[in-house]
């Protein structure tokens with residue numbers, strides 16, 4: 001008597017499973033489609049630089065109106081692979097670095113992610129690569145190499161996809177009631193900002209006076225870049241014994257090959273005699289921002 005019941009039950013579950021599958025999700029839809037259920041994650045991603053990677057005005061100009069072929073694939077990738085630069089996507093390029101590019105794998109035709117989930121609308125696979133820095137390496141190639149040299153235990157995700165606590169992954173009825181809260185990570189991919197204690201500024205009182213500046217807190221170069229042009233400004237104001245004031249500005253960038261390496265001091269000679277006091281401030285400018293932001297400002301009396 002039990003067998004037919006069991007069979008019926010298995011049939012019911014499997015056919016329900018099929019009914020709930022939403023086929024178009026496995027045909028590489030627009031990111032907007034994922035927001036039907038993952039609306040909170042979508043709202044975060046929408047604000048991220050990844051979402052703007054193709055639409056960015058600066059990228060459009062520098063890639064000569066999206067015609068420089070070698071520039072395009074990381075800004076509209078088909079499928080992320082840590083080992084190699086991705087291939088260029090055919091559909092919905094304006095979505096930039098999209099949900100599908102990062103989560104859908106052609107090999108398994110499933111959404112890969114960090115959790116073990118039951119996700120009726122689309123197959124999913126738990127994949128621990130998502131929690132590792134290596135996941136980001138195919139596109140952030142230079143930064144990944146710099147990070148690797150520091151031997152830090154912190155992944156890119158720890159700082160650029162920080163935890164937002166335990167939350168539901170879906171906001172859509174009825175799924176939201178069937179699924180427990182799970183660890184969620186910030187999909188706005190914040191660049192963050194170095195804290196004052198991440199950078200040591202010391203004065204060496206020799207001839208000439210010089211500053212010793214060491215990045216002790218950010219486990220990659222400061223600034224770090226693959227194709228962008230972020231900058232770090234060292235601004236030194238001196239009060240001199242003859243009553244005059246004088247300013248010196250040094251600009252650090254990836255292009256100039258003078259970024260602060262992790263744990264390795266950078267020396268800046270100061271051009272003045274008879275210094276009474278110094279104000280040293282460090283400011284950063286992200287690639288896509290016009291304004292500078294202050295990281296630290298300290299006063300040194302001699």
Ligand code: HEC
Pocket residue numbers: 022025029033034035036037038099100103104111112113114115116117118119120121122124125126127168169170172175179180182
């Ligand atoms: C009709 C609703 C629905 C839509 C639309 C949807 N998903 Fe999901 N997704 C789910 C459910 C339900 C889960 C499981 C949630 C849970 O267990 O907490 C899930 C889980 C996931 C996971 C987690 C996998 C893991 O192992 O950590 C990823 C990644 C994912 N979806 C990506 C996507 C992407 C990308 C899209 C757009 C192409 C998408 N989903 C569209 C319902 C949906």
Ligand code: HEC
Pocket residue numbers: 049050052053054056059073074075077080086097101135136137138139140156157160161189190191228230286287288
């Ligand atoms: C498919 C390629 C690709 C992958 C994979 C990728 N990124 Fe990006 N990322 C980009 C591109 C392209 C930009 C620049 C977008 C723009 O501003 O035009 C970017 C921008 C960023 C920024 C913003 C930098 C700024 O100047 O504000 C952060 C932070 C970031 N990515 C972190 C990550 C992390 C962490 C991972 C891994 C979990 C990752 N990225 C994976 C291509 C990628």
Ligand code: HEC
Pocket residue numbers: 053056057058059062063068070071072073074075085138139140141143224225226227228229287288
């Ligand atoms: C290997 C992947 C890759 C390729 C190829 C690539 N980029 Fe990028 N691009 C990135 C990443 C990652 C960032 C994020 C910031 C950074 O690390 O420089 C970025 C950021 C940028 C930015 C700054 C963000 C913005 O939107 O203002 C510009 C501009 C840019 N890229 C232009 C280009 C141009 C032009 C080319 C071709 C010469 C190119 N990229 C090729 C990965 C790539």
Ligand code: HEC
Pocket residue numbers: 031034035038041042043045050097098099100102103113114115130131135157158161169183184185186187
């Ligand atoms: C640049 C690649 C990238 C993009 C773009 C991206 N994700 Fe993720 N996603 C990740 C990574 C990496 C993790 C794992 C983070 C961790 O565990 O530290 C993740 C985690 C998740 C999870 C599990 C819950 C969580 O927050 O850890 C879901 C669900 C998910 N992503 C859905 C989406 C959806 C939907 C979109 C588009 C709106 C999207 N992702 C865009 C890389 C990406």
Ligand code: HEC
Pocket residue numbers: 133136140143144147152154155156157158159160191192193194195217218219220221222223224225230284286295
């Ligand atoms: C311990 C935290 C930490 C880790 C780990 C980390 N970063 Fe960063 N990252 C930062 C901080 C802080 C900044 C902002 C620096 C500043 O003030 O401009 C930053 C800036 C960036 C930027 C923007 C360009 C810039 O120089 O401001 C990119 C792109 C980036 N990180 C990518 C990565 C990638 C890719 C990884 C992993 C290979 C990674 N980061 C690992 C903390 C971290």
